[in-house]
Structures are given as C-alpha cells and as structure tokens.
Amino acid sequence: MIYADNAATTRMSETAIQTMTSLMNENWGNPSSLYVHGQKAKEALEKAREEIASVIGANAREILFTSGGSEADNQIILSAAGLGEKNGKKHIISSAFEHHAVLHTLKKLEREGFEITLLDVHENGIVDPSQVEDAIRDDTCLVTIMYANNEIGTIQPIRKIGEICRRKHVLFHTDAVQAIGHIPVDVAADNIDLLSASAHKFHGPKGVGFLYAKKGIRLQSLIEGGAQERGLRAGTENVPGIAAMAAALKEAQEGMETAAAHQKKMRDKLIEGLKQIPHCALNGDAARRLPGNVNFCFEGIEGESLLLLLDDKGICASSGSACTSGSLDPSHVLLAIGRVHDVAHGSLRLSIGETITEEEADYIIRSVREVVEYLRGFSPIWRDLMSGKKEFIL
Amino acid sequence: MALYSEKVMDHFRNPRNVGVIEDANGIGEVGNAKCGDIMKMYLKIEDDIVQDVKFETFGCGSAIASSSMATELIKGKPLSEVRKLTNQAVAEALDGLPGYKMHCSVLAEEAIQSALEDYESRQGKPAEGAGT
Structure with missing residues (x-):
C-alpha cells in the first residue's frame, strides 16, 4: 500500500506509540489526584505542555489541550467573538477556503448577529496581506486565516497578516493544523495570537490536539465541569494522548x-x-x-x-x-x-x-x-x- | 466494510456494455457535469426488442455501476419490459446502494427512458409511458 493521504491523517510514529503505551501501562493515574501515582501523570502532562510550547515558541501556560483541531478552532473563535461582543465589535475576517471547523463556527456567529467577511483566495490559493489590511474595520474583533490549506496545501503569508493585525490591535488566529510539524511555525516570530493544532496530522494519536492563546487573552470554556486546564476545558486529561502528541511533535520538529x-x-x-x-x-x-x-x-x-x-x-x-x-x-x-x-x-x-x-x-x-x-x-x-x-x- | 457491495464494485471495475453504438436508433443523455454525473445510453432496437445497448458515463463508482447494471437488465428485452425498468430494480440488482447514492440509479433509469423516448420520436410514435 502506498499511503498518500497524510493530510487526512498520518500513521503514528513508533516514538508516539511507545510514549502512549508506556503511560497507559505504568503512568495511568489521574493528574488531579494528590498521591504520587497521580502526580506522576500530572508531571507527564506538564512536561508535554512545555515541550509543545518550546516547539512553537510559546510559554507553557499559553498551551491548552483539546480533543483536536476542530475543538481548538471552535473554542478560539467563539472566545474571540465573545470578547469582541463585550466591546461592541462584531465583525470577523476570514478566508473563503478555511476548514469547515472555522467556516461553520463563523456561520453560527453570523446567525447570532456577527458580520463575517470572507476574503478571496485568488487563483493561486493565497490571501494577500493587503486584503486583510483593507478589510479591517473599527468593529473587527478577529482575523482568522489558516496557516496552510488542507486541500491544496498553499501556505499563507501568516507573518505579514499577523503584523497587520498587531498594528491594528485585532486578534489574529491561525488554524495551523496542516502546518505544525511540517513547516516551521513560531507564534512569536509569526505574530500569532491564537493557534489551533491537531496531533494526528503529525504522527501523533487521533482525538487530541492543542491550542495556543497568547498570555492575556481570556478564553471561554466549551465544556463545563472540573477545573482541569485552568478551568478552560473540563474533563480528565487524555494524558497518554497528550504525551504522545508532544513526543510526535518533538520528533517531527527535529x-x-x-x-x-x-x-x-x-x-x-x-x-x-x-x-x-x-x-x-x-x-x-x-x-x-x-x-x-x-x-x-x-x-x-x-x-x-x-x-x-x-x-x-x-x-x-x-x-x-x-x-x-x-x-x-x-x-x-x-x-x-x-x-x-x-x-x-x-x-x-x-x-x-x-x-x-x-x-x-x-x-x-x-x-x-x-x-x-x-x-x-x-x-x-x-x-x-x-x-x-x-x-x-x- | 467497504463503501459499496461486491456487485457494485464488480460492475464498476468491469463495466458491461461500455462504449458507443454507431448506428443506434435511440440515444439518451441525462445529468450534467455541474452535478458530477452524466450518463449517455445508446440503444439499437429492432422488432420492439433491445438488440444492443451501450453506455458512456462520467461519474462516481455507483454511477458507472448503475449504468452497467441497467444495460444488463434491458439487453435483449422487449420494449414493454424496458419501459417498466425502475431505479429500484437497478439498485436491487446491485445488492443495494448507499442512501446518498440512490440518485445514481435514478439517473440510470432516466437515461434509458430518455433513449427510449428518442427512439419512439424517431419512429413517429408518442413516447407513451416513458419516464413514468
């Protein structure tokens, strides 16, 4: 078999599988438990957070674990929209060829009274930064443009778009699901405020992903319950999956x-x-x-x-x-x-x-x-x- | 579990009656490229019997299999029977199609009825009962 559908999913790396099974076999405690067995799992969780943060140029506290790219996209966009609404800003800019996790979330917001501008991506499948600059208005609360397109693979001028958003004081999110682990992504250098990623696109396991939210950006929780992930994502953490994701990302980066x-x-x-x-x-x-x-x-x-x-x-x-x-x-x-x-x-x-x-x-x-x-x-x-x-x- | 039944895959991989009949006396084309399916049926009818049938299809696996099966179902049959061909019969002969692919069998029925109408109009007869 020749597998040429890595944009759909990738095979887990040996390192990721080993990391995952060793946690499942030995380090299977609940990270919220106070005894040593639980705290060991907590350690593995925080180590994974640090490793991921260091790969993308973030601080560990800016990384939040999710069930994958779609959840990360939903949480980020809804949070940014909520923040915007508080300040009377209900305009969001995106592109016509985003992933459905982004487009459908924007559709939902549109039904709730937000105005959405979808930028043209031209014949070559690339957004021009000047389009973003021209589309930003006084009431724009978020720009969300994918790092690389999942179907045609085109890489967007993220750094320049981020620079414009910084200058105009508008939050900038990028769905980096297809980019992370394949091309260099650095949230600091690329002027990214918010980012989504998914483990199974870089040889990690399915059902796990992460988001990056720059310090100071208050997220909303999509899942209510316990105080996991600083109260921003309830539910016992998928420690084996998260650790395997970090191992896969480190390996991909190297x-x-x-x-x-x-x-x-x-x-x-x-x-x-x-x-x-x-x-x-x-x-x-x-x-x-x-x-x-x-x-x-x-x-x-x-x-x-x-x-x-x-x-x-x-x-x-x-x-x-x-x-x-x-x-x-x-x-x-x-x-x-x-x-x-x-x-x-x-x-x-x-x-x-x-x-x-x-x-x-x-x-x-x-x-x-x-x-x-x-x-x-x-x-x-x-x-x-x-x-x-x-x-x-x- | 595969997407399609073995029968569908067989007719998709080895479609029967593929091609063109140069001296066809009934030709029907249905569907459009915009939707992603086009079927073209060529009939050679003599003495009210489908002596030969061939098809060309642009479309997905089930569209190709439906065309192929439909031609098998009408080859050598009298027109009275051909008129009664339904999409259900095509789908059943294929051991079923996924729900969202049933329209492929509808297209096959329509292509044959359209070719039959063409034949009948060439004969100067009304297209009675066709396409119902």
Whole structure:
C-alpha cells in the first residue's frame, strides 16, 4: 500500500506509540489526584505542555489541550467573538477556503448577529496581506486565516497578516493544523495570537490536539465541569494522548528539515509527472505550498471513480469531488480558487509522507495516468471535448 | 466494510456494455457535469426488442455501476419490459446502494427512458409511458 493521504491523517510514529503505551501501562493515574501515582501523570502532562510550547515558541501556560483541531478552532473563535461582543465589535475576517471547523463556527456567529467577511483566495490559493489590511474595520474583533490549506496545501503569508493585525490591535488566529510539524511555525516570530493544532496530522494519536492563546487573552470554556486546564476545558486529561502528541511533535520538529527537503523533491517530481497528462491543472501555487501536497484537476473524469481505481492499485488518496464529500457540491476550496464545478469534480489530492520513495512516486504517476485515460475512454464529456462539441476548460 | 457491495464494485471495475453504438436508433443523455454525473445510453432496437445497448458515463463508482447494471437488465428485452425498468430494480440488482447514492440509479433509469423516448420520436410514435 502506498499511503498518500497524510493530510487526512498520518500513521503514528513508533516514538508516539511507545510514549502512549508506556503511560497507559505504568503512568495511568489521574493528574488531579494528590498521591504520587497521580502526580506522576500530572508531571507527564506538564512536561508535554512545555515541550509543545518550546516547539512553537510559546510559554507553557499559553498551551491548552483539546480533543483536536476542530475543538481548538471552535473554542478560539467563539472566545474571540465573545470578547469582541463585550466591546461592541462584531465583525470577523476570514478566508473563503478555511476548514469547515472555522467556516461553520463563523456561520453560527453570523446567525447570532456577527458580520463575517470572507476574503478571496485568488487563483493561486493565497490571501494577500493587503486584503486583510483593507478589510479591517473599527468593529473587527478577529482575523482568522489558516496557516496552510488542507486541500491544496498553499501556505499563507501568516507573518505579514499577523503584523497587520498587531498594528491594528485585532486578534489574529491561525488554524495551523496542516502546518505544525511540517513547516516551521513560531507564534512569536509569526505574530500569532491564537493557534489551533491537531496531533494526528503529525504522527501523533487521533482525538487530541492543542491550542495556543497568547498570555492575556481570556478564553471561554466549551465544556463545563472540573477545573482541569485552568478551568478552560473540563474533563480528565487524555494524558497518554497528550504525551504522545508532544513526543510526535518533538520528533517531527527535529526531522523537519530533512523530511521537508525529501518531500519537496518527491512533490515536484509528482507535479512534473502528472502535468504531462493532457488537460489537467495543478491546484494552488506551485512553490508556496506544503512540502507534501500535490493537487490536480483532470478534465472529463470524476474524482470518486479515480480514487476507487487507485485504491485497487494500492494507492490511498483523496478528492474534492461531490461524491466524496457526501454533498452535491464539489470542494469549497476548489470553487474558491475559481475551478468550475465541471472540473472541480475531477480533482485528486496526494499528500505524501516523509518515507515516500522515487519508485513509489513513479508508480503513482503511472497509475494516475492509466486510470485517467481509462475513465476518459468512456466519459461522454471527454467525447464531447475531443469532438469539439464542447470546449476544454483546462 | 467497504463503501459499496461486491456487485457494485464488480460492475464498476468491469463495466458491461461500455462504449458507443454507431448506428443506434435511440440515444439518451441525462445529468450534467455541474452535478458530477452524466450518463449517455445508446440503444439499437429492432422488432420492439433491445438488440444492443451501450453506455458512456462520467461519474462516481455507483454511477458507472448503475449504468452497467441497467444495460444488463434491458439487453435483449422487449420494449414493454424496458419501459417498466425502475431505479429500484437497478439498485436491487446491485445488492443495494448507499442512501446518498440512490440518485445514481435514478439517473440510470432516466437515461434509458430518455433513449427510449428518442427512439419512439424517431419512429413517429408518442413516447407513451416513458419516464413514468
């Protein structure tokens, strides 16, 4: 099996698994208990907090553990909105291609009377910092722009956007779920006030994540109950998961340079190879993208059939077609960068891991080419395109 | 647990009656690229019997499998039977489709009825009972 869907989830690293099982076996106490067995678990929890903080340039007290990226996004956005409302500020700026954890939370706020501005992300899938500057108003309480897009991998100019927000005294949140552990993220250098991350995107376990909230920003709790996480997130902490997340992040950070260099090489090889297929297009900026992300649209075919046939060839990938999303519309990300429905249905996302080999990349290119040609062979759209009855879009 | 039944996967992997009939006397195309599914059916009808049928489909796995199964269900059949083909029959023959994929079987039924209407209008007959 060639696993090329690391943006969906990653395999847990050996270190993360070992950390997790050793805590489950030996250090399984409740961190809120006062006896030594409990305090040992507390120690593991706080050690994880410090390790994570040091990786992203934060202080341990600024890190809060959550169940994952979605919870972190929800808690941060709702908290920032609550703070804004207190000061009569009910305007939030975001982008059109955020993750649904952000977009749906903003929709909810819109129904509650907030005004939401979603910035255009252009054909290359990148927000221009000047758009943020122009959109900020006196009543803007939050700017939330993702660090890197989950589908097309484009990396946003976070540092510059953060700088603008600092200057204008507006809180700045970034959903860094796809970036953390893959490219350098430093909350201080990047002028980030609030950040969300998820462990299973960097070889940690599922169901655990963290948020960063700069000192002085008061968060609201989504879950009421005990006083865990300084009263900001009730419920007994997932100590094994949290410790495994910290171990995975540390490992990812240490190996980042080497991994990214290799992934970039393989990514560009895949892009070059797939580009040779007629009537296709790369989605998102070719250079300013995550080291492991490749995303194409192929005209005349539909993404789900492409995925099923690639699965038969042992390749795990994903698509933004309507059929894979369970809705009638294709991916909002592809629509946001201006792909029309007809071609957005024929998209393929390959998110390669650190261990992909040249041979595997060659096999992927060969397989995609074969499957695309095969599906085009009995596609009525392709027939119309080839006969000139319809005009090619790509 | 796979997304689709074995039957669906079989018809998806090895679709029956794929292609074009150059001298078809009934052609129907339904769906649109915007929604992500297009089915085109070619019928060769002689003596009120479907002598040959072929299809082309742009769509997901269940759309391709539904087209393939629908062609199998009508090949060699008299028009009186073809008119009665329902999407339920297509879905059942495939050992079921996930709920949100049932529209693929509807599309297959519509493609065949549309090809039949085309045939009947070419014959100068009213498209009686078609598409109901």
